[in-house]
Amino acid sequence: MEIIDDTFDVTIGQNLRRLRAEKGFTLDQLSEVSTVSRAMISRIERGEASPSALLLSKLCAALGTSLSAFFSDADKPVDPLLRRVDQPVWRDPETGYTRRVISPQATGSAVDIVQIRFPAGARIAYPPKHGASELRQHLWVLYGVLDVISDDETSYELHKGDCLFMPVAEPHIFSNPGMTDVIYAVVIEHAYRK
Numbered sequence: 001m002e003i004i005d006d007t008f009d010v011t012i013g014q015n016l017r018r019l020r021a022e023k024g025f026t027l028d029q030l031s032e033v034s035t036v037s038r039a040m041i042s043r044i045e046r047g048e049a050s051p052s053a054l055l056l057s058k059l060c061a062a063l064g065t066s067l068s069a070f071f072s073d074a075d076k077p078v079d080p081l082l083r084r085v086d087q088p089v090w091r092d093p094e095t096g097y098t099r100r101v102i103s104p105q106a107t108g109s110a111v112d113i114v115q116i117r118f119p120a121g122a123r124i125a126y127p128p129k130h131g132a133s134e135l136r137q138h139l140w141v142l143y144g145v146l147d148v149i150s151d152d153e154t155s156y157e158l159h160k161g162d163c164l165f166m167p168v169a170e171p172h173i174f175s176n177p178g179m180t181d182v183i184y185a186v187v188i189e190h191a192y193r194k
Contacts, residue, residue: 010047012056012090017045019063034062052094053124061129066112066168066188067099078106095122102185112188118146123175134191135168144182149173158184 020030020041031038036058043049044059051059053067060067082104089100095118102113128151129135139148140163148156151170158164166172168188176182 011088012051013045013047016041016059019065020045023063025063030059030062034058036062050091050093053092053097053099054094054126057126057129061127061169066135066190067114076106078104080104080107092124095119095124097122097124110190112190114186114188115142116182116184116186118144118174118176118182118184120176120179120181123173125173126171128171129169133167133169136189136191137166137168138187138189139164139166140185140187142183142185144176144180144184145178146182146184147173147175147177 020027023030025033027038027041030036030041034041036055040049040051040055041059044051044055056067082102087100087102089098091098097119098117100115100117102115103109103111105112139146139158141158141160143160146158148158148164148166150156150166150172156164
């Protein structure tokens with residue numbers, strides 16, 4: 001059973017505020033660029049709202065960063081070992097999918113690894129992510145069947161063991177046509193990570 005961290009919304013909010021400040025965006029500017037309402041951004045930053053994967057995706061695109069940045073804790077010391085019990089798990093309030101951060105954060109690695117548990121019948125359509133052109137991802141299905149439609153409308157049906165490479169910046173649709181959860185790993189490569 002997954003243990004969802006109830007303090008994660010606060011961490012996401014703090015990280016959103018930090019990333020917004022680093023870009024020099026006001027709430028109004030981020031709202032305009034991301035198409036997420038100013039009120040919602042403010043609620044997320046205060047830890048009063050649990051953003052959906054789609055909202056986070058829009059905010060990431062506007063800030064030119066990845067979802068992994070929202071799930072990293074900048075205040076934690078660098079540790080090359082991240083034990084399962086310490087791996088942050090976040091649940092999307094709209095689809096019920098869970099995202100577990102597998103790789104240790106703040107190590108300077110050009111790779112992030114996350115595990116997704118995607119419920120039966122779930123579907124998420126991610127818009128283009130401008131400013132994320134340096135991010136690429138590998139989707140590796142560990143259990144179940146995952147359907148992915150890419151930017152050029154190519155459809156992929158991924159089964160256990162299949163791996164699909166795709167740019168993060170392109171729009172894509174994920175869906176689970178099955179009767180059971182799909183479990184897959186996402187390996188995100190940051191081409192120009194500092």
